[in-house]
Amino acid sequence: MQPFPDRFVERMQAWLGPEAEIFLRALAGPYRTGLRVNTLKIDPEAFRARSPFPLSPVPWCPEGFVIEDPEARPGLHPYHAAGLYYLQDPSAMAAAVLLDPQPGEWVLDLAAAPGGKTTHIAARMRNTGVLVANEIQPRRATILALNVERLGVTHAILTNESPQRLADRWEGLFDRVLVDAPCSGEGMFARDPEAIRAWSVDRVRRSAALQKAILFEAARMVRPGGWLLYATCTFAPEENEGVVDAFLKAHPDFDLVDPPRPPAFDRGRPEWVEGGDPRLTRAVRLWPHRGPGHGHFYALFRRDGEERPHRPKPESDLPGRARRALEAFWGETMARPLPDHGLILREDQIYWTPMAPALWRGLRVLRPGWWLGRLRKDRFEPDHALAMALRPEEVHQALDLALADPRVAAYLRGYPLEGLWKNGWVLIALEGFPLGWARAERGRLKNLYPRHLRAIGWWEVEAG
Numbered sequence: 001m002q003p004f005p006d007r008f009v010e011r012m013q014a015w016l017g018p019e020a021e022i023f024l025r026a027l028a029g030p031y032r033t034g035l036r037v038n039t040l041k042i043d044p045e046a047f048r049a050r051s052p053f054p055l056s057p058v059p060w061c062p063e064g065f066v067i068e069d070p071e072a073r074p075g076l077h078p079y080h081a082a083g084l085y086y087l088q089d090p091s092a093m094a095a096a097v098l099l100d101p102q103p104g105e106w107v108l109d110l111a112a113a114p115g116g117k118t119t120h121i122a123a124r125m126r127n128t129g130v131l132v133a134n135e136i137q138p139r140r141a142t143i144l145a146l147n148v149e150r151l152g153v154t155h156a157i158l159t160n161e162s163p164q165r166l167a168d169r170w171e172g173l174f175d176r177v178l179v180d181a182p183c184s185g186e187g188m189f190a191r192d193p194e195a196i197r198a199w200s201v202d203r204v205r206r207s208a209a210l211q212k213a214i215l216f217e218a219a220r221m222v223r224p225g226g227w228l229l230y231a232t233c234t235f236a237p238e239e240n241e242g243v244v245d246a247f248l249k250a251h252p253d254f255d256l257v258d259p260p261r262p263p264a265f266d267r268g269r270p271e272w273v274e275g276g277d278p279r280l281t282r283a284v285r286l287w288p289h290r291g292p293g294h295g296h297f298y299a300l301f302r303r304d305g306e307e308r309p310h311r312p313k314p315e316s317d318l319p320g321r322a323r324r325a326l327e328a329f330w331g332e333t334m335a336r337p338l339p340d341h342g343l344i345l346r347e348d349q350i351y352w353t354p355m356a357p358a359l360w361r362g363l364r365v366l367r368p369g370w371w372l373g374r375l376r377k378d379r380f381e382p383d384h385a386l387a388m389a390l391r392p393e394e395v396h397q398a399l400d401l402a403l404a405d406p407r408v409a410a411y412l413r414g415y416p417l418e419g420l421w422k423n424g425w426v427l428i429a430l431e432g433f434p435l436g437w438a439r440a441e442r443g444r445l446k447n448l449y450p451r452h453l454r455a456i457g458w459w460e461v462e463a464g
C-alpha cells in the first residue's frame with residue numbers, strides 16, 4: 001500500500017497523541033466491504049438467511065453489515081443485479097441514520113453520486129414523499145441514475161445542478177437536506193491510492209472553502225423547523241469542526257443537535273479549531289479504530305421555527321396518444337393500477353413524477369422521477385427502471401427463477417430464453433426480485449436486459 005504523506009501523519013499525531021498509532025494502523029486496512037440491505041426489496045433478516053457471504057452487523061445501522069470474507073465478490077453476484085444490496089462503507093451508513101428521513105417528507109441530497117446515501121434515504125422513506133438527488137458532475141450523475149434504478153427507487157428526481165442554482169429556486173422547500181461534501185478523502189486512504197497521492201494541506205484548505213460555500217447554499221433550502229446534515233469522509237479539522245464553526249457563526253437560526261450516540265460515535269473537537277464553539281462537541285466523529293468503517297464526520301443542524309411550505313400534488317399531463325399507448329401496455333401487462341397523478345411525457349419518455357413540474361422546469365433534470373418507458377410511434381415500451389421497482393405478482397406474466405437455475409446467468413448475459421408464453425412483456429425475476437424485461441414472441445423470450453449491464457458476473461468467475 002502507498003505510504004501516507006508525512007505531513008498527514010504529523011498532523012494526526014499532533015491531534016490524537018498516542019491514539020494516532022492505532023488510528024494509522026486501522027486506516028491502513030485491510031479494507032472490509034460493507035453491505036447495506038436494500039429494505040425497499042427485502043428485510044435485513046430475510047437477506048441474512050440467504051446471504052451468500054458471511055456477515056457481521058454494523059452496530060449503528062440495522063440494515064448494515066460487514067462482509068467477513070475478503071475473497072467475496074459481492075458486486076458480481078446476481079443478488080447485486082437484482083438490487084438486494086448496496087456496497088457501502090459502514091461509516092457512510094450513519095448518514096441516513098442521523099438524518100432520519102421520514103415517509104412522506106421532502107428530502108434533498110445535494111451531492112449524491114454514486115448514490116450510497118441517496119438509496120439509503122429512499123429506503124428509509126419507503127419510496128414515498130419526494131427525494132431530490134443532485135450531482136454536479138454529469139458523468140457521476142449517470143452512475144447515480146444506474147444505482148437508483150437498480151435499487152428500485154421510484155420517488156427520486158435526479159438533477160445535475162450547482163447548489164446555488166438549486167437554492168435560488170428552492171428556498172425553504174425541504175424538510176431535510178444532506179450535504180455529503182467533496183473533501184480531501186482521508187477516510188478513503190485504505191481503498192483508494194489516488195486519495196493518498198492527491199492529498200496536501202493546500203487541498204484540505206481548498207476543500208474547506210468549497211464545503212463552506214456548499215453548506216451555506218444548502219441551508220437556504222431547509223424549511224423553518226427542518227434539518228440539515230453535513231458530512232465528510234475526512235479527519236481534517238479544517239474541513240469538519242472548522243466548517244461547522246463558521247456555519248454556526250453565520251447562521252444564528254440553526255443550532256447543532258446532539259443526536260443519540262452509540263458507543264462508536266465519538267464527539268467533535270472544538271479545541272482543534274481556533275475559537276471553536278463549545279457546541280462542536282455535539283458533532284459526530286467516526287474513526288476506523290473504533291468500529292467497522294473507515295471514518296466519517298457528521299454535524300446535524302436544526303433550523304428554528306416551524307413552517308410547512310406549499311407543495312402542490314403533480315397532476316398527470318399526458319397527450320392523448322401517449323396516454324392511449326401507456327394504457328394499452330398497462331392493461332396487457334400490469335396487475336397493479338396505473339398511477340392516478342404525476343404521469344408526464346418528456347420528449348418521447350414517460351415518467352411518473354412525485355414533484356409538480358413547475359417546481360423543476362428550467363433546471364438540468366436527468367430523471368424527473370420513475371422512468372416508466374418510451375413512446376415508439378404509437379406503442380409504449382417499458383424501461384428497465386419500471387421493471388426494477390416491481391414485484392412478480394404486479395405483472396400478468398413473470399418468469400421467477402431460482403438462484404441455481406442456469407437461466408439466471410443466461411438472462412444476465414443477454415441470451416434469449418425458451419418457454420411457452422403468450423406474446424407480450426414478461427418480467428424476469430430472481431427468487432421474487434426483478435432482474436428486467438423480456439418480450440415473448442412466437443414462444444421465445446427476447447432478452448431485453450440492458451446491454452450496458454451485461455458485464456462479467458459471478459457465473460463467469462465461478463466458471464473461470
Ligand code: SAM
Pocket residue numbers: 092110111112113114115116117118135136137140162163180181182183210214
Ligand atoms: N453522497 C455520495 C454517496 O453517498 O454515494 C458521495 C458524494 S461525494 C463524497 C461528493 C460529491 O460532491 C461528488 O460526487 C462530487 O462530484 C460532488 N461535488 C464536487 N464539487 C461540488 C460542488 N461544487 N457542489 C456540489 N457538489 C460537488
